[in-house]
Amino acid sequence: MSRLLIVILLFGAVAFAQAPQTIATDYEWQLTQPGRTLFRDKLPVGQIGLVAGKKEKATGEALQVLTDIAFMPGDSTRYFAVTFRVMEGDRLYGEVILDADELPELIKSARYLAATALDIAATDRAETDITFHSRAGLSLEFRQVGTAQQLQLALPDPLSDGELIRPLTPDQYSLFADLLDLTIFELNRQGANIRVKSNK
Numbered sequence: 094m095s096r097l098l099i100v101i102l103l104f105g106a107v108a109f110a111q112a113p114q115t116i117a118t119d120y121e122w123q124l125t126q127p128g129r130t131l132f133r134d135k136l137p138v139g140q141i142g143l144v145a146g147k148k149e150k151a152t153g154e155a156l157q158v159l160t161d162i163a164f165m166p167g168d169s170t171r172y173f174a175v176t177f178r179v180m181e182g183d184r185l186y187g188e189v190i191l192d193a194d195e196l197p198e199l200i201k202s203a204r205y206l207a208a209t210a211l212d213i214a215a216t217d218r219a220e221t222d223i224t225f226h227s228r229a230g231l232s233l234e235f236r237q238v239g240t241a242q243q244l245q246l247a248l249p250d251p252l253s254d255g256e257l258i259r260p261l262t263p264d265q266y267s268l269f270a271d272l273l274d275l276t277i278f279e280l281n282r283q284g285a286n287i288r289v290k291s292n293k
């Protein structure tokens with residue numbers, strides 16, 4: 094019986110060691126490779142003060158946006174990304190990384206959601222849903238039933254398999270898009286070469 098238990102434990106350990114890690118972004122792959130010395134530089138771009146309730150009272154939390162650039166010392170190749178964090182003072186509730194090549198679609202989605210929310214606010218809708226999902230689990234979400242609207246941002250919860258969900262207003266979605274525009278400018282200034290196609 095003890096030999097069987099040892100064999101099962103050894104088999105389980107080998108299977109666990111060989112299980113592939115889930116890497117959501119190319120940038121995260123760069124950060125997880127063994128034998129690599131990465132210089133990683135983050136620059137805060139701005140933040141949005143989060144609100145809640147019908148009176149939109151400030152919660153004390155903020156959605157922070159940071160450029161995220163890494164490279165191996167001595168190598169001219171740079172890896173570009175953006176980090177989003179939900180913070181309250183020094184307390185970090187959660188963060189998510191997006192590859193730089195996801196930013197054009199994210200900024201277009203944020204602007205589209207903000208404009209749509211304002212355009213159909215007075216329209217009685219049976220049920221309307223619009224969602225943007227990043228590879229790493231960031232999502233922008235809009236839902237309208239009747240004339241009641243719900244706009245929110247969600248990112249993975251580091252303490253569970255669920256999500257951190259925070260409401261946003263249409264104005265905050267517009268501000269979010271402006272922050273993304275500034276983020277793209279900062280990354281391009283460092284050599285990212287990100288291009289956003291016009292919707293016109």
